[in-house]
Amino acid sequence: MKLKNKLVLTGAATMAALFLGLNANAARMDMVDVSNNNGYMSTAEYVSMRNEFGVKAVTVKISEGGTYKDPYAASNIENVQAAGMYINGYHFARYATKAQAIAEADFAGQTAKSAGLPVGAVLVTDVESQESDNQSKAINDRNNAAFMKEIQKFGYRADIYTSGSWANNKMTVKGKTGWIAAYPYVVSGKNWYSTNHAWQWSSTAKFRISYGGFDVSQLNSNYYTAGQKSTVKPTNKDAVKVNNRKANKNIYKPASSAKWVKESKTYTLKTAVKLRTGASTSSNAITILPAGTTVKTDQAIIQGGYRWVRQPRFNGYGYLATGPSSNTLEYVKSDAAHTYYTVKSGDSWWAIAQRNGLSMTTLASQNGKTIYTTIYPGQRLVVR
The missing domain is CATH 3.20.20.80 (Glycosidases)
Incomplete structure (x- = not known):
């Protein structure tokens, strides 16, 4: 809604x-x-x-x-x-x-x-x-x-x-x-x-x-x-x-058995993300990692509507979502000159702006639009 x-x-x-x-x-x-x-x-x-x-x-x-x-x-x-x-x-x-x-x-x-x-x-x-x-x-x-x-x-x-x-x-x-x-x-x-x-x-x-x-x-x-x-x-x-x-x-599709795959990467968060005890939104939050945090991972999996990665820690592992299950890295920074966000059904200027730490006016203006311009699923917006 x-x-x-x-x-x-x-x-x-x-x-x-x-x-x-x-x-x-x-x-x-x-x-x-x-x-x-x-x-x-x-x-x-x-x-x-x-x-x-x-x-x-x-x-x-x-x-x-x-x-x-x-x-x-x-x-x-x-x-x-x-x-x-x-x-x-x-x-x-x-x-x-x-x-x-x-x-x-x-x-x-x-x-x-x-x-x-x-x-x-x-x-x-x-x-x-x-x-x-x-x-x-x-x-x-x-x-x-x-x-x-x-x-x-x-x-x-x-x-x-x-x-x-x-x-x-x-x-x-x-x-x-x-x-x-x-x-x-x-x-x-x-x-x-x-x-x-x-x-x-x-x-x-x-x-x-x-x-x-x-x-x-x-x-x-x-x-x-x-x-x-x-x-x-x-x-x-x-x-x-x-x-x-x-x-x-x-x-609705039948739930498939997702598997972890090796992924030795380093990500920089562009928005605050909860580090959890498991790869699920129902898992307890260990902490909230602020935007700009560098995260080193060793495995990844797509399940529960999100792309999850595993972070080795001194006393086990932490898990965080890097974006939706489409395998996009929505929550991590890109090395490109600009970072883009693809509008999804139900998105709004406010929701996208908040997710990326921007004001609605700034987000709209850097895309040559106003906050009253209608956005459509599939559009690419510059968020960085």
Whole structure:
């Protein structure tokens, strides 16, 4: 969702799950969320999602922090409604204090009103930023509660969106509330987060006439559809079932047994990276290596969505990700005159800038663009 800095959840249970393509209980595409990262979305695209994949609701990005307004919010709201689907909105939270949470809620509420989000829709606080990561659970709970209480003054219903690893760890997300993001390697018949309102199970779903990957969620309650049944129905229910199964199959592949290979190299980090006790995002962090750190490695492996390397240490080994599983060295410096970053589905100016220690304005200007220019998957941006 949103800026796409969600955590991918992994583990033995998901590795051992059945390949979804062989399971009739495919996760459903009940709801899609979109933002400026998806560019302009036409009514025809939303109709295709509804008719061919059974999408019931769309949640659009409204705002971020205390100043950013999504430039596509108004057109997304209008076109989703024209397609006959229920509409909701979300705000990407940057608040670190209660006062900031209230101020951001006021900004989000006013922006949503201006963009045409109807009263009664859900306006979610998307809590996954570094600001929230730096706070205690108690402070995050206090801030989230303040945001949700304030947003209701605008006539919107409130909810929290966060990752599965943050829910009830970094913040409280009670049963019968919440929209949880968790992307297992393979989805079985299990309905994840069935006690919460929604489970976002992929950020790479494909739709026939729309470009790029999309966040899709299964709704486990009627909260995001206001308990109402749409009068507009998919034109081909059989196609909906088939397309959902195909979409699941294309996203999830059976887990393969990765192998370590010898790699005696020295890397220089261009961004801070966690050194872990194992080659997994669920492994404990030994320390955080700052940008500029030189790391000597002896082995490498691609698994869990990342390219990992092993660093010999005086008392064993440390493990760190050098980039995504595409085998790119996204987190380490290049010897070339410039270092480039290839835009992925769901990236934004903010996410890329933060990852590379730049301001959005600097990143955009050194690529001859502004922060309001739409970026597309596959584009190469100069980051160094």
